[in-house]
Amino acid sequence: MLYLELFLQGLLQGSIYALIAVGLTLVYGLLRILHVAHAGLYTLGGYFGVLVYNSSGSLMLSGVVAMFGVGILGVIIYRLCYEAILDQPPFVPLIASIGLFIAMEELYRILFGSYGISYANPPLQQMLPLGGMYLREGEWVTILVSIILIGGLAWLSSHTRLGLAWRATVTDPQMAESFGIDPIRVRYFNFFIGSALAGTAGMIVGILNNLVEPTMGSVPSYKALAIIVLGGLGSVRGTLVAALALGVVESFGTIYLGNVLNRDAIAFVFLILVLMVRPQGMFRGI
Amino acid sequence: MKLKNILSLIPALSMFFGFAWADTVKVGFNVPLTGFAAADGESALNGAKLAVKQANATGGINGKQIELVIYDDQASPKEAVPIANRLIEKDGVKVAVSGSYSGSTRAAAGVFQAAGIPYISAFAIHPGITQAGKYIFRTSFMGDVQGRAGALLIGQTMQRKRVVVITLKNDFGKSLAAGFKAEAANFGIEIINEYEYSIRDRQFGSIVAKVRADKPDAIYASGYFFTAGPLVNQLRSGGVAVPVIGQEGYDSEQFIKIAGAASEGVIITTSLDRDSNSPETRSFITEYEKLTGNKVDMVAASGHTALNVVVTALRKAGTRNPEAIRNAIAQTQLTAATGHISFNALGEVRKNVQVQIVRNGDWHYHSEIRDQTLLAPPES
Amino acid sequence: MGYEISLLTFMGISIIGSLSLNLITGFCGQVSLGHVAFVGIGAYTASILTKADTPFFVALLAGMLLAGSFGVMVGLASLRVRHDFLAITTMGVNFVFLGVVRQQEWLGGELGVSSIPDPGLGKLGFLALVLGCVILVALLSLQIRRSWMGYVFEAVSGDEDTARMLGLDVSRYKLIAFALGTALAGLSGGLYAHHVRFIFPDSFAFVESITLLAMVVIGGNGSILGVIVASALLSVLPQWFQFIGDYKLLLYGSLLFIVMRFSPGGLAGLAKNIFPKSKKAFALKGNQ
Numbered sequence: 006m007l008y009l010e011l012f013l014q015g016l017l018q019g020s021i022y023a024l025i026a027v028g029l030t031l032v033y034g035l036l037r038i039l040h041v042a043h044a045g046l047y048t049l050g051g052y053f054g055v056l057v058y059n060s061s062g063s064l065m066l067s068g069v070v071a072m073f074g075v076g077i078l079g080v081i082i083y084r085l086c087y088e089a090i091l092d093q094p095p096f097v098p099l100i101a102s103i104g105l106f107i108a109m110e111e112l113y114r115i116l117f118g119s120y121g122i123s124y125a126n127p128p129l130q131q132m133l134p135l136g137g138m139y140l141r142e143g144e145w146v147t148i149l150v151s152i153i154l155i156g157g158l159a160w161l162s163s164h165t166r167l168g169l170a171w172r173a174t175v176t177d178p179q180m181a182e183s184f185g186i187d188p189i190r191v192r193y194f195n196f197f198i199g200s201a202l203a204g205t206a207g208m209i210v211g212i213l214n215n216l217v218e219p220t221m222g223s224v225p226s227y228k229a230l231a232i233i234v235l236g237g238l239g240s241v242r243g244t245l246v247a248a249l250a251l252g253v254v255e256s257f258g259t260i261y262l263g264n265v266l267n268r269d270a271i272a273f274v275f276l277i278l279v280l281m282v283r284p285q286g287m288f289r290g291i
Numbered sequence: 292m293k294l295k296n297i298l299s300l301i302p303a304l305s306m307f308f309g310f311a312w313a314d315t316v317k318v319g320f321n322v323p324l325t326g327f328a329a330a331d332g333e334s335a336l337n338g339a340k341l342a343v344k345q346a347n348a349t350g351g352i353n354g355k356q357i358e359l360v361i362y363d364d365q366a367s368p369k370e371a372v373p374i375a376n377r378l379i380e381k382d383g384v385k386v387a388v389s390g391s392y393s394g395s396t397r398a399a400a401g402v403f404q405a406a407g408i409p410y411i412s413a414f415a416i417h418p419g420i421t422q423a424g425k426y427i428f429r430t431s432f433m434g435d436v437q438g439r440a441g442a443l444l445i446g447q448t449m450q451r452k453r454v455v456v457i458t459l460k461n462d463f464g465k466s467l468a469a470g471f472k473a474e475a476a477n478f479g480i481e482i483i484n485e486y487e488y489s490i491r492d493r494q495f496g497s498i499v500a501k502v503r504a505d506k507p508d509a510i511y512a513s514g515y516f517f518t519a520g521p522l523v524n525q526l527r528s529g530g531v532a533v534p535v536i537g538q539e540g541y542d543s544e545q546f547i548k549i550a551g552a553a554s555e556g557v558i559i560t561t562s563l564d565r566d567s568n569s570p571e572t573r574s575f576i577t578e579y580e581k582l583t584g585n586k587v588d589m590v591a592a593s594g595h596t597a598l599n600v601v602v603t604a605l606r607k608a609g610t611r612n613p614e615a616i617r618n619a620i621a622q623t624q625l626t627a628a629t630g631h632i633s634f635n636a637l638g639e640v641r642k643n644v645q646v647q648i649v650r651n652g653d654w655h656y657h658s659e660i661r662d663q664t665l666l667a668p669p670e671s
Numbered sequence: 672m673g674y675e676i677s678l679l680t681f682m683g684i685s686i687i688g689s690l691s692l693n694l695i696t697g698f699c700g701q702v703s704l705g706h707v708a709f710v711g712i713g714a715y716t717a718s719i720l721t722k723a724d725t726p727f728f729v730a731l732l733a734g735m736l737l738a739g740s741f742g743v744m745v746g747l748a749s750l751r752v753r754h755d756f757l758a759i760t761t762m763g764v765n766f767v768f769l770g771v772v773r774q775q776e777w778l779g780g781e782l783g784v785s786s787i788p789d790p791g792l793g794k795l796g797f798l799a800l801v802l803g804c805v806i807l808v809a810l811l812s813l814q815i816r817r818s819w820m821g822y823v824f825e826a827v828s829g830d831e832d833t834a835r836m837l838g839l840d841v842s843r844y845k846l847i848a849f850a851l852g853t854a855l856a857g858l859s860g861g862l863y864a865h866h867v868r869f870i871f872p873d874s875f876a877f878v879e880s881i882t883l884l885a886m887v888v889i890g891g892n893g894s895i896l897g898v899i900v901a902s903a904l905l906s907v908l909p910q911w912f913q914f915i916g917d918y919k920l921l922l923y924g925s926l927l928f929i930v931m932r933f934s935p936g937g938l939a940g941l942a943k944n945i946f947p948k949s950k951k952a953f954a955l956k957g958n959q
Contacts, residue, residue, distance in 0.1 A: 104927025270770020273763035419785030
């Protein structure tokens with residue numbers, strides 16, 4: 006029973022990782038940018054969530070603002086920050102992105118205070134033991150939202166014109182362009198979806214922790230990178246599996262290896278081992 | 292008219308060239324104001340500023356006003372070393388206070404010791420800080436000391452014997468755990484398990500699941516308000532109802548905000564008694580809220596206390612001779628916001644440990660640990 | 672003077688660190704996001720040794736050797752994984768290094784190593800030593816750049832597969848780049864430890880690796896002069912920015928971003944754009 010519970014906790018953590026990392030892998034798959042500032046957008050989602058909820062009391066509204074607000078900001082960041090340096094060697098956008106991330110964290114601190122913000126009446130905190138599993142409402146919601154959003158994304162990419170255009174651009178940008186697909190629009194769309202997912206994840210984590218801090222994005226900023234590499238860089242399916250696997254490994258690791266290595270180190274030992282065996286990540290080309 | 296303009300330039304110029312014309316007494320203060328430690332930095336600075344304001348309102352140092360010389364060290368040793376040099380040479384301070392974390396305080400302590408300038412750590416707990424030498428003091432509890440107090444609190448006062456330890460993996464959590472484990476057996480405590488987490492962790496689902504299976508009588512969990520808040524919240528909503536015992540890292544209204552209803556009944560060892568009748572503590576609590584709009588926390592109280600120690604020493608020793616200031620600090624007998632303060636031979640503080648409990652959404656008096664043998668900090 | 676001396680010393684130590692990374696990332700094109708792990712290995716080795724009464728210079732050398740040996744191991748990994756995969760692997764090396772050190776009681780665990788002995792050179796003497804090392808490392812970089820090895824590095828950096836097809840022993844040179852770069856990182860670590868005389872795991876956190884990489888990239892990846900100037904600037908910036916208080920890190924982050932956004936070639940690229948004709952003066956140019 007304990008093992009099952011640890012496994013479920015791992016999946017829960019993993020689905021949060023997945024929401025963040027899928028956006029990152031979308032960006033990478035299309036533009037080959039390691040978009041560290043993605044974690045800054047995730048934090049912003051947390052702030053949007055808590056600020057809107059505390060002033061309006063509507064979970065729905067704050068969810069919408071967190072998703073769409075952050076999505077739009079993601080597009081703006083692409084337009085202003087990355088578009089001009091796409092043809093540079095990869096470390097140029099990487100350092101630009103890191104600079105942007107540092108500036109974002111500091112901006113949040115200056116704007117919203119260094120102590121962080123909590124929900125005035127924290128929603129979704131009640132325990133809801135289903136099938137002997139002790140999870141809070143918020144945690145069940147997290148799992149549900151992840152499934153819906155990522156499932157919706159899969160449906161979108163395989164059943165709509167936009168999705169087809171998108172996949173075509175990822176596979177072969179020139180070919181896609183010759184078929185009349187506007188690559189710029191696809192990129193905007195890409196950043197919008199990826200950032201909206203991150204914003205949602207930020208809001209969810211803000212609720213689960215009942216705390217939104219300026220430095221909330223520091224762990225996802227590097228761990229999401231590890232996940233997308235583990236998943237094979239640019240593969241959405243690989244990223245999903247890697248995120249869930251990492252969540253589970255960390256969940257068990259915290260309990261049984263916590264006195265040997267900390268959570269981050271466990272994650273990266275796992276990463277290095279996998280890469281030594283499969284240098285292209287777990288799921289290259291799936 | 293012209294002359295007046297020129298005259299009015301003089302103070303500005305003298306500030307620019309660093310002359311000691313403006314007749315103030317400078318006290319150095321390094322504190323993290325940007326980066327990850329900025330929240331504690333803000334509290335420490337506000338506490339210190341309040342102490343300076345109060346001291347200046349009551350005549351300063353023999354008629355001279357006190358001026359805090361503040362530098363942001365980002366809690367990084369790399370930044371703290373040049374800052375310490377700058378305080379000593381450029382600003383010419385004869386005494387300084389650290390409102391920062393262990394890393395930067397430990398690094399700066401070496402510089403102050405070498406220059407023979409007294410330096411007080413307000414809340415950094417690294418045991419090596421005071422070992423840097425005789426010019427270095429600390430007004431907060433060492434981690435070990437507080438860990439021992441925690442063992443007494445759980446094993447003797449509360450009579451809980453089967454304990455799970457949840458340790459924050461940094462110098463603070465590790466030294467707390469070391470002190471707790473050293474004394475646990477003496478109070479009949481059996482440590483059934485220990486789990487560690489890192490300062491960035493906010494999700495404790497797996498630890499909660501395991502603790503529920505461990506079925507302890509009590510949980511001894513180290514952390515700061517931003518880790519302990521989510522931890523306690525998740526423990527409670529995860530169905531773990533046994534008492535959680537924390538330490539001064541919890542000691543902030545932020546903890547109660549984050550943990551919400553789950554914070555009720557959490558007990559901590561700390562240095563500030565909010566229900567105290569002592570005028571020093573009362574005036575600190577009310578004036579701090581008036582000054583900042585925030586409720587007091589342990590870090591603010593520590594910054595306030597450290598500055599008060601400095602002010603008292605300066606009043607006694609005058610403001611120029613570091614050696615005299617150092618000796619005056621060493622002989623401190625002061626009732627500050629955090630209780631009665633004196634130092635041992637190493638420069639570690641001797642004071643009682645306050646035990647506080649959350650009742651009706653606020654910190655309140657639970658008990659006080661006065662056992663000075665148990666609480667004795669190391670002498671070397 | 673102590674203030675200026677301590678600033679200059681930190682500046683020199685940063686320059687050694689970033690030049691050492693420049694060998695790997697700038698010259699040989701292998702992006703490393705975990706370089707500070709090797710700085711850390713050098714720092715821990717040297718300080719544990721001097722605390723056990725080993726002479727300072729012997730300890731420094733030992734730190735370099737150990738850092739270099741671990742560097743070769745990561746170099747071996749670079750033969751297996753490439754590009755962004757390698758970057759993230761090296762980032763992992765940083766986190767694993769921290770995770771391991773945090774658990775080692777004999778390395779001080781979370782409390783680190785305090786009371787590291789003074790090398791006994793005096794503040795000025797130590798600064799002279801650091802600056803001497805800076806000059807040596809810069810000359811070494813220059814020498815490598817001009818040698819056959821530098822040519823191979825450039826080929827590997829440009830296109831590894833082509834270099835291999837030309838019959839160049841790519842693997843060997845990659846390992847050499849890692850060995851040299853990480854050993855010099857170990858040197859900067861040993862110097863750091865004996866300047867601050869206190870080290871703990873957070874001194875070698877991931878963000879420090881980023882800082883080093885930022886120095887290299889802002890300077891102009893591969894440009895020796897550019898990297899020196901950028902590290903000198905970035906290492907003292909937080910001190911200079913004291914007067915803007917609250918906005919210090921905001922400005923720092925924005926600067927990183929703005930330089931990359933508007934001058935992707937870093938300072939070296941900027942200089943080349945401003946003075947397009949005086950190519951000689953920037954003969955230490957990067958591999959744009």
